[in-house]
Amino acid sequence: SPYNSQRRHASKHRFFVVELSQALFDFVIRLLPTQEEMAVKEDVRKLLERLIRTIEPDSRLLSFGSTANGFSLRNSDMDLCCLIDSAERLSASDMVTMLGDLLERETKFHVKPLPHARIPIVKLSLDPSPGLPHGIACDIGFENRLALENTRLLMCYAMIDPTRVRTLVLFLKVWSKRRNINSPYKGTLSSYGYVLLVIYFLIHVKNPPVLPNLQQMPPLRPISxxxxxxxxxxxxxxxxxxxxxxxxxxxxxxxxxxxxxxxxxWQSSNTDSVADLLIDFFRYYSRDFTYNTGVASIRGGLLKKDSKGWQNELAASRYNDSRERNRFCIEDPFEIDFNVARCVTKEGLYQIRGEFMRASRILAMRPRALVTLAQLCEE
Ligand code: GTP
Ligand code: MG
Structure with a gap:
């Protein structure tokens, strides 16, 4: 009967979702950095801090990005930020030049100072060695306090619901890298952008929400x-x-x-499993998100490009480069005039949306979970 077939369908779906959730946990756990890797990175940070202090005694070198926000994968690069606590400090670009020289003299790192970049940084890398089979890549910036704050915000979101949030984010980072849609330099989206898409989805799309909005007061239980x-x-x-x-x-x-x-x-009343959330995530971004007019804002929900002055009405003119900047709009949680997806080009967005659709299609076919994951992340 149709009733029985509906029940069989539902129970097959439940089985798929349970199996897929387990497979996602297992998949992600194998990609976490090892204790040794984290210890080596901490040693590198301390070494670099000591060296920087020979130039600026009142400086601190802090981790941000994935090494500090709980969304780190094995062999991910290190993002470091130098804060200088003295009144008359050197400019960021002078610091970059001086530190570049010093590191070149004193360490085995390959050093590439970029003093004239929009955000001046020193890029460092170490070749692979037996103790460090993947080497190390590291960027050092200066006085980037907003990056430290947004790292802290993401870390707080990771801590509220570590299992679901971290599993989703880590999976999507791997997926986007393997599918080649994680490079702002090539017109696609940064890891930071994908993390914001996940958090936006968990706060503003899922109903009931999986996460509270930490930038508005969360709805806490009333006093008793x-x-x-x-x-x-x-x-x-x-x-x-x-x-x-x-x-x-x-x-x-x-x-x-x-x-x-x-x-x-506060406790979320949303009991969806990680697999449920992943399936909905891909469905939402392949079908429902309004790319042409919408701005994903973890602070304010779904905003309008119009209301932020980010519309691409003038897009008809190919001389107007703002058109490439606002194809895809993700508001930075603190720098609200800043579109985190500004590097996404027309082709890049087409590719990203194509990948969301591909993932949705694979998940809808519901093969065995391990097959699904392998297929999703096929390189
Ligand atoms: P992987 O390096 O891929 O492991 O990811 P990640 O989590 O380190 O992300 P990513 O390298 O994209 O960004 C690192 C940090 O830089 C983020 O946590 C932010 O603090 C900061 N950041 C990156 N991109 C932007 C941006 O477009 N705007 C702002 N304000 N901060 C950014
Ligand atoms: Mg990083």
């Missing part, structure tokens, strides 16, 4: 008798104090970062 009396420790008042403090500050980078408190007070 228990909260005020038990243990004499009233987290609700801590929260009110937090709101008051934040309201008086309102700097552009504020967000709710007390993840411990949040975990006590």
């Amino acid at each position: 008798q228990e909260d005020t009396h038990i243990g004499g420790h009233n987290t609700w008042s801590v929260l009110l104090a937090f709101i008051a403090r934040e309201a008086s500050l309102t700097p552009r980078c504020r967000f709710f970062d007390d993840i411990e408190l949040l975990r006590q007070r």
Whole structure:
């Protein structure tokens, strides 16, 4: 009967989803950096910090990007940021030149200073060796405080629901790299862009949401008798104090970062498995996201290109280069005038959307989970 066939269909789907979720965990776990790798990277950071301090004694060298936000894959490169705490510091491009010279003299790194880039950096790399089979690649920038803050924001999102958020993000990073749609230099999207797409989807598309919006106050459980009396420790008042403090500050980078408190007070009522979320993610970005008019903003939800002045009406003119800049729009969480997907070209977007559709198609066929993953990430 049609009823039975519907039930068989549903139970086959459940089976596929359970199997796929497990396969996703296993897949991602094998790609995490090892303890040794993390230790070596930390040693490299300390060594570089010591050297930089011979130029600027009041400086600190901090990790950002994937090494610091919980979305690191094996052999991913290191993003480092140097903060200088003294009043009369050298300019970033002078620092890049000086540090480049110093590292060339004192270390075995291949050194490439880029003092005149939009964001001046020193690029470093180490060749593979028996102890470090993949070598190391590292960029050092200066005073990039916003990058440190957005790293912290992403880390907080990773911590709220580590299993689902990290599995999804890590899988999509591998997938986008293997499918060749993860290079802003070639007109596609950075890892940072993909992470924002995932978080946007989990906050603003899924209903009920998987993540709260840390840049707006999260909807915490209302106060109850228990909260005020038990243990004499009233987290609700801590929260009110937090709101008051934040309201008086309102700097552009504020967000709710007390993840411990949040975990006590807020729990997502969304119980989708990782596989459910992945299937919906691909469906949403292949079918529903309004690429022509929409801006994905983890801070504000789905915004309009018009309202941000990012429309490409003038796109008809091929002399207007803003057209290439705003094909695909993802708002940076803190630099809200900045389109994280500005490098995505017409061809790049076509390729990215094609890949979302391909992934959706493969998932809809529901072969065995391992076959699905292999097919999805085929190089
Ligand atoms: P992999 O290097 O691919 O492992 O990924 P990743 O997580 O390190 O991401 P990516 O290299 O794309 O970016 C590293 C960090 O640089 C991000 O966490 C951001 O802090 C910062 N960043 C990268 N791209 C942008 C951008 O377009 N705008 C801003 N504001 N920050 C960016
Ligand atoms: Mg990186």
